[in-house]
Amino acid sequence: MRYLKFSVCVLFILTSVLNAQNKQITLKDIWSGSFRAESMDVLHSMANGKQYSVLNFDRATMATTIDIYDYKTQQKVKTLVSSANLSSMQYFSNYTFSADEKKIILATNETPIYRHSAVGNYFVYNVEDETLEPISKELIQEPTFSPNGTKIAYAFNNNLFVKDLNTGETIQITSDGKKNSIINGITDWVYEEEFAFVRAFEWSADSQKIAFIKFDETNVPEFSMDVYGEALYQTQHVFKYPKAGEPNSKVSLHVHNLISSTTTNINLDEKAYYIPRLQWTNNANMLSFQILNRKQNNLYVMRFNTETNTTHVLLNETDKAYVDVTDNLTFLDDNSFIWTSEKDGYNHIYHYDNNGKLINQVTKGNWDVTNYYGYNPKAKRIFYQSVENGSINRDVYSIKINGRDKKRLSNNEGTNNASFSADFSYFINTFSNATTPTQYTLNNAVNGSVISKIVDNAALAKKIENYTISKKEFSTININGNDLNMWMLKPANFDASKQYPLFMTQYSGPGSQSVSNSWNSYNDYWYQMLAQQGFIVVCVDGRGTGFKGAVFKKVTQNQLGKYEVEDQIAAAKKLGALPYINADKIGIWGWSYGGFMSSNCLFKGYDTFKMAIAVAPVTSWRFYDTVYTERYMATPQENPSGYDDNSPINHVDKLQGDFLLVHGTADDNVHVQNTMRLVEALVQANKQFDWAIYPDKNHGIYGGNTRLHLYEKMTNFILNSLGN
Numbered sequence: 246m247r248y249l250k251f252s253v254c255v256l257f258i259l260t261s262v263l264n265a266q267n268k269q270i271t272l273k274d275i276w277s278g279s280f281r282a283e284s285m286d287v288l289h290s291m292a293n294g295k296q297y298s299v300l301n302f303d304r305a306t307m308a309t310t311i312d313i314y315d316y317k318t319q320q321k322v323k324t325l326v327s328s329a330n331l332s333s334m335q336y337f338s339n340y341t342f343s344a345d346e347k348k349i350i351l352a353t354n355e356t357p358i359y360r361h362s363a364v365g366n367y368f369v370y371n372v373e374d375e376t377l378e379p380i381s382k383e384l385i386q387e388p389t390f391s392p393n394g395t396k397i398a399y400a401f402n403n404n405l406f407v408k409d410l411n412t413g414e415t416i417q418i419t420s421d422g423k424k425n426s427i428i429n430g431i432t433d434w435v436y437e438e439e440f441a442f443v444r445a446f447e448w449s450a451d452s453q454k455i456a457f458i459k460f461d462e463t464n465v466p467e468f469s470m471d472v473y474g475e476a477l478y479q480t481q482h483v484f485k486y487p488k489a490g491e492p493n494s495k496v497s498l499h500v501h502n503l504i505s506s507t508t509t510n511i512n513l514d515e516k517a518y519y520i521p522r523l524q525w526t527n528n529a530n531m532l533s534f535q536i537l538n539r540k541q542n543n544l545y546v547m548r549f550n551t552e553t554n555t556t557h558v559l560l561n562e563t564d565k566a567y568v569d570v571t572d573n574l575t576f577l578d579d580n581s582f583i584w585t586s587e588k589d590g591y592n593h594i595y596h597y598d599n600n601g602k603l604i605n606q607v608t609k610g611n612w613d614v615t616n617y618y619g620y621n622p623k624a625k626r627i628f629y630q631s632v633e634n635g636s637i638n639r640d641v642y643s644i645k646i647n648g649r650d651k652k653r654l655s656n657n658e659g660t661n662n663a664s665f666s667a668d669f670s671y672f673i674n675t676f677s678n679a680t681t682p683t684q685y686t687l688n689n690a691v692n693g694s695v696i697s698k699i700v701d702n703a704a705l706a707k708k709i710e711n712y713t714i715s716k717k718e719f720s721t722i723n724i725n726g727n728d729l730n731m732w733m734l735k736p737a738n739f740d741a742s743k744q745y746p747l748f749m750t751q752y753s754g755p756g757s758q759s760v761s762n763s764w765n766s767y768n769d770y771w772y773q774m775l776a777q778q779g780f781i782v783v784c785v786d787g788r789g790t791g792f793k794g795a796v797f798k799k800v801t802q803n804q805l806g807k808y809e810v811e812d813q814i815a816a817a818k819k820l821g822a823l824p825y826i827n828a829d830k831i832g833i834w835g836w837s838y839g840g841f842m843s844s845n846c847l848f849k850g851y852d853t854f855k856m857a858i859a860v861a862p863v864t865s866w867r868f869y870d871t872v873y874t875e876r877y878m879a880t881p882q883e884n885p886s887g888y889d890d891n892s893p894i895n896h897v898d899k900l901q902g903d904f905l906l907v908h909g910t911a912d913d914n915v916h917v918q919n920t921m922r923l924v925e926a927l928v929q930a931n932k933q934f935d936w937a938i939y940p941d942k943n944h945g946i947y948g949g950n951t952r953l954h955l956y957e958k959m960t961n962f963i964l965n966s967l968g969n
Contacts (some may be wrong), residue, residue: 268712270774272960276953280709280770282683283700285673287339292346294668296322300340303327309336311349316671316687319697326351326370333368333377343394347372348410350380350388350397359434359913360944362386362443369397369410380408381415386431387444391452396503398430398446398455405430405446405457407503418455418501418508425467425485430457433465433494435487438914439872440521440570451529454551455501458520460494470911473940484913489867489874489888490881496520498534500551511549511556519872521570526580533559535570541876544568546584546601559601562586566799567876569756573617583607583627585617587795594627596646607648613792615639616662620646621669621690628665628672628690634658636792637719637730637762641674641693654693657681660763665690673699677764679717679732682706713737715776717769719762724815725808727788727797730760731816734772734782739825745781746830746967747820748772753809754838755877756791756798759784771956775963781826787812803884805866805877806845806891813842814850821853830967834858834959837915837944844893844923847902856903856966858959861915861944864923865892868916894923897930903966904934907955909942935962 274280287300291313301310308329313322326349328336337351348369355365364384368377380388380397385406388399397408403422408415419429430446437443446457468486471479487493498511498520513520517536524533532549546560562568564587573594575583580599585592592614594607607627608614616630618641626643634640634653641655641663655661659678666672672690677683682702686695715737721728736745750772752759765773772782788808789801801808813833821828831854835843840862847857866874866888867881881888889895904927908920920936927934937958939946946955 269777270712270770272771272774272953272956275767275770275774276956280705280765280767282702282705282764284683285685285700288664288673289340289342290665290667292344292667294666294670297666297673298325298340298342303329307336309338311340316666317696319687319699325349325372326375330375331370331377333379334366337368338365341388341390343390344392345394348390348394350390351377354384356384359437361437361441362431367399378410381406387446389444389446389448391448392450393452396452398448400429400431400444400446403428403431405455405501407455418503419457419459425483426461426463428460428462428494430455430459432458433460433462434484434913435493435870435872436460436519436521439870439876440519442522445523447523447525447532449525449529449532449551450527453502453504453529455503456523456525456532456534457499457501458523459497459499461497462494464492465494466491468916470913470916472911482911482913486913486916487871489869489871489878491871493518493539493871498523498549500532500549502551509551509554516543516545522572522574524574524576526576527578528580531580533574533576535574537568537570539875540879541567541872544570546574557600560584560597562588564588564795564799566795566802571617575617575620577620578622583617583620585614590796591794594629605648607644607646608651609648611794612636613794615792618663618665618672619669624669626669628654628663628669630662632792635762637758637760639761641672643690652692654688654690656693656695658762660761663688671696678762679719679764682709682764712773713777714773715739719760722785722816722819724785724787724812724819727812729788729812729816730786732760732784734776736776736779736781741825744825744827745779746832747817747826748775748780748782748963748967749813749817749831749833750782750784750839751787751813751833751835751842752837752839753787753790753813753835753842755789755801755805757838758786758791760786771960775960778964778968780963780967783816783820785813785816787816801877803878803887804891805887806841809842810845810849810891813846814853817846817850817853830855832856832858832963832967834860835862836860838863841893844904844906845891845896847904848893848896848899851899851901854902856905856963858905858907858962859893860907860955860959861909861912861946862893862906862919862923863915864894864919865889867892868919868922894926897923897926897932900927900930900932900934903962904932905959905962906934906936907939907946907958908937909939909944909946911941912944914944 289298310327311325334353337353339352341350351368355363367380367388386400404419462485465485469481469483473479501508518539519537522535530551536545544562548557573585584595596604612633614631618628628643639660644651662675663672674688682705684701685699687697715734718733722731833843840859843857844859847854908917
């Protein structure tokens, strides 16, 4: 009897352990944040190179703090400022130091405008006397310290202002700003979205001049969106949005001198259709700026001398397809500069002298540099990230500026990203791969050795062990003569003698990457959930995606949706021929560009795909913005067939499978117009389909229970269409 009791006890323990390791992932787990990883928020290296600051939230006091840590010991040195001690604000969401680190701009009440832009209340905190002063009583944009820390420039109501922190006086340096007409120093919608910057003004090194771009939106067509809200009548959000082939803002470049209170207009020729970057050199009288033609295949780096009012061409980049705009231009102490370019077929680092003459190509090889971190003048070393260790991985490297003595500074295979100390003696490495949650370590910048762990997300890793998790299997699949990167998830109890439905995910946009050796996104947990329910989930990066050289990336030029769709259909056919995949039950989904793709795959691949889900899809590139679309397609006037041949709207007659179409009505990026026009085409073709509209939701379709509702809808659709 005693032995029976012992056996029952052992059985109970074993059953409990097995049950603990076989928990099923649910959508509520995913969207309640159960799998959220710890991170380091708003990391800033202090000027001394020995310490760094982080924005923290104290749940006990409900206060936000800026905490200072020592790189070497990883011990907290002090709390620099806590909102608990500030009577004027309950919290702050961001911070920016002055160059001498004696003052800090604290942000609160930040309200998003578009993807990157926001208005908010901003204060200056004085570190030495612990005082807090508002910059303005108004909701302002992009407050920025002058290099000497005595002034702050900011934008309000499309005009630029400068506040003197010593006298408290504020001066207005532009006065013609007007909504949907003139913008000074802040980018318009399309620049913000596609050139990825908001602040279009810059301080000179001597704190005496401000260069800024003026946007004249007068001739840009307006787009309006109904905002339904909760009132009896809806309102309208009206903004300037240039669709492909339509007029863009007319841009002009100006320099305001605070000493003389004068503004100089810089004369630009017809090549300056876009001004995608603005940057002062180390010489306070030398402004650099980049100009780009409308086709975006001819870029000039220019230099303007404020003393002589003359311009000089530093560099000219051309490409048959397009030239990428980056933030990698770096002026060194002698005003020579670092530049990255794809001109040899892969993205590499180049060093030019102060007049734009090439000194040398720093990096070389059949691989892409994926990030430029900076230059250490003491060691004469450049720090960068690349895919030298395989295009699905990222590693951190250093190399002499003369191109010699390259060192790999990251040791773990997966995705590594670095944040360097101000003196380049240390770096905080962010590492993850498909089996390792994000880890933050302190590393020696000379040889990459790990000094200490900072955040390891061990609790999340332990939690994941309790769930049924399928291994993400990385491989390549040869499609249309190319070895395409792929990952596959099989059910944990996979049986090769059975057949499983196949669900494909992709994005496929130019230069993008969905197959990467990195830790889970929210969608990855969803794919794990689908694998639990008996699906094989696959992702394939087809032609046109990134980090495999310029030729591979730019093959889709002038015909988006042709080669990418051919690759997904061919991959589905090849996978469907595997004995353990049911070729009659193949589905595909995508969001945004991925939704454009999944729609086309279902329509054009009617004999291959049984179902598709398209969320917030572009359905005709004629409806999308100028900068992104024309970069890859030229204008509709120049390339009408490129726009129409691969538009899902023009292939609705081929629909045979199950189709779910989803959009948010407040999508300022991919307008709901795309879905409405596709719906009308489907109706007129007498094609049955399912669709869902989310009121007042933007391109991300989130807020409250929205994501949970959306993913429940998509999951049910997949189960009904592909399930057994």
